[in-house]
Amino acid sequence: MQAKLRAAVLRPLSIVCLGLVGLGAQAHEPGAHVHGAAVLRVVVDGNTLNAELESPLDNILGYEHAPGTPQEQQAVKLAVAALRKPGGILQPTPAAQCTLQKVSLASAALTPAMLGGAGPATPPSPNEPAGHADLDGDFSWQCAKPEFLHSLRVDLFLAFPRLHKMQVEVAGPKGQSAATLTESHRTVQW
Numbered sequence: 001m002q003a004k005l006r007a008a009v010l011r012p013l014s015i016v017c018l019g020l021v022g023l024g025a026q027a028h029e030p031g032a033h034v035h036g037a038a039v040l041r042v043v044v045d046g047n048t049l050n051a052e053l054e055s056p057l058d059n060i061l062g063y064e065h066a067p068g069t070p071q072e073q074q075a076v077k078l079a080v081a082a083l084r085k086p087g088g089i090l091q092p093t094p095a096a097q098c099t100l101q102k103v104s105l106a107s108a109a110l111t112p113a114m115l116g117g118a119g120p121a122t123p124p125s126p127n128e129p130a131g132h133a134d135l136d137g138d139f140s141w142q143c144a145k146p147e148f149l150h151s152l153r154v155d156l157f158l159a160f161p162r163l164h165k166m167q168v169e170v171a172g173p174k175g176q177s178a179a180t181l182t183e184s185h186r187t188v189q190w
Ligand SMILES: [Zn+2]
Pocket: 033, 035, 056, 057, 058, 064, 131, 132, 133
């Protein structure tokens, strides 16, 4: 009951927020569902690097419902292969010698089997506007030389051309910082 109430309260807020972004307002709720934009939260902790992606599913697949046609199913296969490929879409500073340890993908529109793995650690957020769905990704690396780790190159833009802007939040050894990445500015540094 509590969760249902919460979703009912949150849903109109997200829609209002989308409207504001459409009008060009600068401030908006982090993580709001806006097609073309995504959020990446990066945490550096000793030799562990973690990146949490929150993106409208439209950026990844071009649609936001359970795949029906063979073309839609193929889009899921290609996207999952790209997201799970080590050294593919997210590249830590090469000198830090980081090895991808875990990729966990989740979406309210796709089954865990379609996403090529077991269920997510945390269920997808239920507060997207009606008819929309997100893709959540959790990526973690172990780095042999963490003293050289100071950047992450985000090549998601190349794999998924519907994505144009990414808000990146970093919690690293020097504290917290934020950056906006685009196709032409794909590396966040800390
Ligand atoms: Zn959407």
